[in-house]
Amino acid sequence: MDFRYLGNSGLKVSEISYGNWLTHGSQVENDQAKACVRAALEAGITTFDTADVYANTKAESVLGEALAGERRESLEIFTKVYWPTGPGGPNDTGLSRKHIHESVNASLKRLGTDYVDLYQAHRYDTETPLEETMEAFADVVRQGKALYIGVSEWTAEQLQEGHRLARELRIPFVSNQPQYSMLWRVIEAEVVPASEELGIGQVVFSPIAQGVLTGKYVPGQQPPEGSRATDANGSNFIKRFLTDDVLTRVQELKPLAEEAGLSLSQLAVAWVLQNQNVSSAIIGASRPEQVVENVKASGVKLDEGLLKRIDEVLGHTVERDPAKTAQNSPQTRPGS
Numbered sequence: 170m171d172f173r174y175l176g177n178s179g180l181k182v183s184e185i186s187y188g189n190w191l192t193h194g195s196q197v198e199n200d201q202a203k204a205c206v207r208a209a210l211e212a213g214i215t216t217f218d219t220a221d222v223y224a225n226t227k228a229e230s231v232l233g234e235a236l237a238g239e240r241r242e243s244l245e246i247f248t249k250v251y252w253p254t255g256p257g258g259p260n261d262t263g264l265s266r267k268h269i270h271e272s273v274n275a276s277l278k279r280l281g282t283d284y285v286d287l288y289q290a291h292r293y294d295t296e297t298p299l300e301e302t303m304e305a306f307a308d309v310v311r312q313g314k315a316l317y318i319g320v321s322e323w324t325a326e327q328l329q330e331g332h333r334l335a336r337e338l339r340i341p342f343v344s345n346q347p348q349y350s351m352l353w354r355v356i357e358a359e360v361v362p363a364s365e366e367l368g369i370g371q372v373v374f375s376p377i378a379q380g381v382l383t384g385k386y387v388p389g390q391q392p393p394e395g396s397r398a399t400d401a402n403g404s405n406f407i408k409r410f411l412t413d414d415v416l417t418r419v420q421e422l423k424p425l426a427e428e429a430g431l432s433l434s435q436l437a438v439a440w441v442l443q444n445q446n447v448s449s450a451i452i453g454a455s456r457p458e459q460v461v462e463n464v465k466a467s468g469v470k471l472d473e474g475l476l477k478r479i480d481e482v483l484g485h486t487v488e489r490d491p492a493k494t495a496q497n498s499p500q501t502r503p504g505s
Contacts (some may be wrong), residue, residue: 178317186372205454221279229276324359325359332369436466
């Protein structure tokens, strides 16, 4: 496993991290989830990402149980706050001072730790003054409950303003967690250049496009039973990629992966790691063998010729519009 700095901080993270969105506490039984975490640890992964909203807090509990007994100092544990949790009352969502403080305390209890390495704003809250949010995060840092602050799916402008306030408050704002893959490159035009200037690193999710870039979805055929596309929670996120055009082009990537000595999923994970602003790529898993396969992308270097051929194969199916970052975030606070 190779390691990278998280943004311009001194914190090193495994360049492939393990995340439990849509799996722990919902799709995957607890014993299987713990086996996946064990496989991640054995493969050299030290960085684990979760959120309070995943399975309405259950995912944090499962991860905490799976990591119990591990040396805490050898792990980097990330979680997030924003989306509705609990019964979904008017203050059970957003980035208000109240919700942030109540949420971090609850997350720490579920994770079985005194602190998280990174505490992230899971989206931008249009209904809370950014000053209030950043001041609350500053309190969380000063109380020792989080070492670093990050965000998820913020626009370049939001990153710039948040970073300015973080500097004034003297707290380390070091990361952004966006969706990023061969098929979804909306961060490249604006978010990445702004982040490079600010010293913010990307911790990217869905590097294999919710499984589409594994090649298991075949054009003209029904999705495999038990796959993300057939799951009630996951299908909304994957459907944008399930067109015959996209799926046909993904099949055409197989010879390129084989030439590089990689599986399609390994090629996909290695591809996002070619971007030097990416600090870590999050992989999920429903089976331990998926972890074992995908971690082999660590340290892989793809030459320029191969990267160009990938672009030629995928063509116009690649989404590059930077406006999608804002469009895919709630315009009003959800659930309140």
